[in-house]
Amino acid sequence: MERTLGAVAAHNHRRPGLALLLALVLAVLGGLFARNLSLNANLVDLLPRSFESVRDLHTLEERFGALGWVAVVGEGADAASLQRFADELTPKLEALPGIRFVESQRPSAFFRDRALYFLSEEDLKEVHRRLEARIAWEKRQANPLFVDLVGEEPPSLDFSDLEAKYGGSAGQRLSSHGSDYYLDPEQRRVVLLAKPDTTSADLGYSRRIVGEVRQLLDAQDLSKYGPGFRVDITGTFQKKIDQQGQIANDIAVSSAVALGLMLLYLLFHFRSALAVGLVLTPVGAGLAWTYGLVALLYGQVNLLTGFLGAILGGLGIEHGIHLLGRYLHLRGEGESSEQATRESFTHTGGAALVSALVAALTFFVLGTSRFLAFREFGVIAGVGMVVLVAAYVLVLPALLGLASRWGWRPRLAAATPSQSRMGRVLVRRRGLLTAVWAVLLVALFTQVPRLRFDYDFRSLEDQGLPSFVLDREVNRIIGYSQTPVVVLTDTPEQEREMVRALQEAQRAHGKESTIDFVASLSALVPPDQQAKRAVLQDISKLVETVPEERLSPEQREQLARLRSAARAEPFTQEDLPFSVRQQFQSRTGDSSGFVMVYPSVSLSDGQAIRALAKELRGVHLPSGERSPVAGEALVLADILNMVTHEGPLILGGATLAVLLAMWLTLGGLRMALLCLTPTVVSLVALLGLMPLMGLEFNYLNILVIPVLIGTTVDAGVHLLTRLASPRSDFVAVYSETGRAICGGLLTSAVGFGALFLADHPGLNSIGALANLGFATNLLIMLVAFPALLLVLSERRLRKHRARSVARKEPTVEGPPGSKPAPHAS
Template sequence: MSEKRWSERFEGAMGRLAVRNHRRPYQALLLALVLTVLGAFFARTLTLNADFVGLLPKGFPSVQDIEKLRKRFGGQGNVVVVGMGADPEVLKRFADDMAPKLGALSEIRYVSHQRPRAFFDEHSLYYVDVEDLVTIQDRIDARILWEKQQANPLFVSLVEEDPPSVDFSDIEQKYTGRANQRLSGQGDLYYINPAERMVVLMAKPRGSAADLNYSKKVVSQVEDFLATQDLSKYGPGFKTAVTGTFKKKIDQQRVIVEDLARASSLAMVLLLAYLAFHFRSALSVGLTMAPVMAGLGWTYGFVGLAYGQVNLLTGFLAAVLGGLGVEHGIHLLGRYTTLRSEGMTSEEAVDESFRHTGFSALIAALVAALTFLSLAMSEFRAFREFGIIAAVGMLVSIFSYVLLLPALLGLATRFGWSPRVQQENAAGPLSLLARWLPRSYRGVGIVVGVGVLALVSQAYRISFNYDSRTLEDYKQASAVLDQKVNDILGYSQTPVVVLTDSSEMEREVVRQLEARKVARGKESTIDFVGALADLVPKRQDEKQAILQAISAKLEKLDPERLPEATRNTLVRALNMAKAKPFTQEALPTSVRHQFESLDGSTGGVVLVYAGGVSLSDGEGTRKFAKEVRGLQMPDGSQVSAAGEALILADILDMVSREGPRILAAAVLSVLVAMWITLGKLRTALICMLPTLLSVVGLVGLMSLLGLQFNYLNIMVLPVLVGTTVDAGVHLVQRLGERGADFVSVYAETGRAITGGLLTSAIGFVALILAKHPGLNSIGDLANLGFGINLVIVLLGFPSLLLMVERWRRKHGAASEEQSEQPAPEA
């Protein structure tokens, strides 16, 4: 049996099923009601998870590392309290007042409000290598000898020379940038910015910012505490604000939830408005929207059952699927209306509509589902879940229309309703265009073809944007304030972490990372590395002996005989030389806290701070990830840093690697599916031509407009393949029917195609108005793609079909004339 006959049998089956539901509407509606109740039940507990970690498979090393980090070390980041609007002394008093009170809150482990400078300054010589201490001692000996010589009246110098220097800045410079110096910081003892009139307190929560409910709990506790404080004693203009990782997570979630509600509501309003304009009938709007709403309910019931939550992309899928689903209704109800106007009964019109137009819609839905499933190949969970849910949604949408629309039409007909004939088909813009195209198709085809070729020629210039800062809402007050806090600290609040099993491993990790930093020089992305084991220097007893000797010798120098700058250095060195050896327990509490596990134990934690790059810049993050991963330990084991920055690096690597493969899979799966369902490879290629030209044209237009792909909007390409291919299918299928007239078919199908593309675009239009820049970029690209496809499928593609048809007629007529001529006599 040929593929053609197989497709005809499938068409007949769809028609018969639709007729059955038309004859027995109550059974169909009861089944739909049961499915809707089940969908609502499973979808009732759906939540939104915007956490980066949730976008990668759980088996990924970076995900497993960060989960270990969270279990052992707790969440990264702080709840940061900022006091603003007072003079420095008042700000310091506020910090001193609030620190112990904040630290007493049940969800706060500790609070840092001062730099541990005094301790590290006092013990700074213990961080100097023994060899350099000996050098310092030699310089002091040389100066003492010179002083003695100058005090001896019998000593006569044969050459005039400067006194030996006791300046140790060159040795001090050698150790600049190490953890003890960076943690002690520069400037004021407090985390203060006098120019901004701000002071910062960093409160470390007990839980993780990845747990949104916990983030809300701890931030609310801090904000409620601040609300009860009498701030008037710090001045009339004094106020407080809360920022940090936990606060930013909440604000980001709030923005996305608001965007989700806004986009869904806007998409619904736009869909209803367009359908009212398209059908000019409230009942027709209801007949189109009822299957869509039911299908969305069933789809999100599946989401609740399969995943239990939605992510950044799948949360907005309802708006997108609503637009795509309405497209089927426009084609089906439009065809039904036309057939009724031609004299068919309701049952006959339902049979004919679902037999042909319904089959075309099924092909389009299957093709779209296969395209979406190509996204499921990705290890990036945001893409994979989007692909699976969208594929299910497309198939559910068709099932919903086959089940509900015939039943609703059957009920409406029983109550005496008959569709109003749309005058648009006779005198509307599409009818005028249908009559104009056959006269001007050559010029239109040339103009559109040249335009598409111009866009295609620019496609090679497209680039990928790795900077995730362009995809997040950095205009939020908490995000702006958080950046100011980082400027005050002098380093990021969220380093990546290497977990180790012993102090020896800690030192080895620090040694290797510092060696990598030195080897890369200015190209290094590491600012500094800190570990408790490394903050307690080795050979302290040996160093103490040298320092005692230095102290004794320094006391022999007369400060009054030294230059003022050197005199200050001498006094400072004398104080440092008197310092005693110390253990981990003697380190400042604010420092030890940073390396504590959740159970209060210390050690086994190495903090790695990025320098020279922003961990929001994807390209810099990828370089940083390479520099802090794959540390080989002496026992043969391997350790790597963990943190959300490394999750971002993995996402970027994955998307840039998988993007071409997913697009190729989408195109091939669509081609094979259409080949099977349409019966001929040539027909499948013809139907796909507008879509392929639209995708390549979009890439070219992006390069002309200065737009870039990113790890979110790159999924638009396979989505466009699946959502625009049905236009070519509907047009080719209708024109291929026996006795089809171009003008009437184009007017009717073109109107449905236009409506379908507009409603498909509506879901993405809603994303353009979202506050989240990453979602904006998806909406921008999708609607540019729909716009290009609309021009190609309404002007360029019909012109091409007319050219081919006229060429066939011409050569077919010539062949017939040649065959009718008598054969020459022998």
């Protein structure tokens, strides 16, 4: 393999024109394919379509349409002006194409007047009993011959206990919270909820519908509602657009900054602008080829793969630093350009290919995940690692050949790096450094049990975006979540049975229930109304006989409400306000089969979402038949369950795959274990550092662990393969290879460090964790591991001397480090 790489590199060095033409054609083709790549940040599309939550959600969208809203918020006026704004804008919004209806008022009056029908017949009789008791007491008090010897308290007309008992009903929850409008007089805000026809997952449609709403708002004369009156848009559709725009901006800014930092470092590392071009040109070609393949395979990038350009760029430059650094060193020793190219790609190129294959294999293990964000990241990164090595083999020798023909000669300072002072310190203080590092690592290992997983789903979205902040205010004004979970049934009978089953489950779980309330058309029409009507007629007669002059103003107001409610007539679904019925209508106008479950837990709490999904999926119809349960909460729960289940499997699979690949490519298990040791130790040290640094795993940054396994192992491969060469000197090898290892890890860190600049919290945490991992690996790779190799070398040498003395054989004296560490150890 090494000889083949060297021969191919030498051939491309001799015939650079053909190699560069081939690379250019492939790059142009890749660029043409990649120009149509789009970004898809929709979480639902990160789960396989075979998942229950995804299937149910698509079923819901086909029957019911969009779950979310376009929320228009007017603010900065008095209550009367806000109501006038809502009344005038509602018909204009409803006239927009693509808007099914607009909800601007609560059905408060309707349900308030019919509140008694939602009580059970027994509780209505209790109301009747309390009224009778109060009237009897009042009559006794009015009797001049009555003497109250015991100071009897008047029976209370307080029905707050019954109000509390039924306060959680769908009618009460949908109509409560004071004003008939979605209005907050203190914050001077009013909310209108426009229901689009299509799901927010269609980003093009989302942009169009939000654009039409914004255009309508821009055409309004807002000054008539008061000075300083303004409007804004939030809701599911606006949040999707803002999140998409933020991620696209993060990709552009982070990638540009990463490229700039890499350029600066390469200039510092090589002190030559030409050397920088020699390293970056193959990387550019490799990335063009890779993204051309991505366009053919997927046609789009997701939340994670959008940043792979910066990440793969950093990892690819690492190969260039090793290869060009070795070439410059050999030229400094007097080798010809072709021979230096052949030698560089024979040994250093072989190590680069091994490390790239190992990294690719690790990424491919990540590509076995059912979570599409991880799967696509793994596949693209794995292919990209191999493609980048191929680009270096094709492009770099050809560029070196052209540069040599044009008379380029590396400067001596760039070709022959000075002997490392650290290398000499390692030789002299190997025992002390090994002991110090051993104590530090043991201390870090003790911190691993403190490591925690962050179950907050806000790591998947930037909650600081203006539309997200305003959306939370809208939820507060409405009084319940805008994103309920929907249970789909086929008939009105099934709908009623499901409502009863959900309410029974809510009562069974008690305070632990994750259900706030359940709403459906059948739940909004109470049963047994005719029987209740007879009791209400008796109550209506009683309330007329209550002497109001003896009541407090508060009691008189309560009595007036009771009198009005007692006069209400029975009602059916057709009598419900249209604003209520339209919320339960399908896209075809069907008004049955939709049971809305409003969660009592935050959708950002991962553990609570899992409990909600478990509670809802455990509810079945009496027949045992399963009803589809759809909603964003169910998708989030499946993402969490999948990540936590697959995480240990992927980690174990990646470690095993790396070990087997290195065993096969390096020719021995002992060498493979030695190369893998600094990676494993640095990962455990990273796990110990995370609690001390206040870092936690989340749904996105957990992929850093298998990535670090694949991307840090090459440092050990480069160091040990060079030390294994005949007549190698430790200090000389450490000086050259350590410098390249440092540069390679730094450029890899820059690639991931670009995510530091992302406003998205999940991507930001990936950058923080990856860079802490690279820093830990760099220290272990440059200090702890070489010191350990020297200690093992010295120990092996002593044993060899002891055996030689026992056999009376001559021994070869020499300081540790003057012999190759792997042979000695």
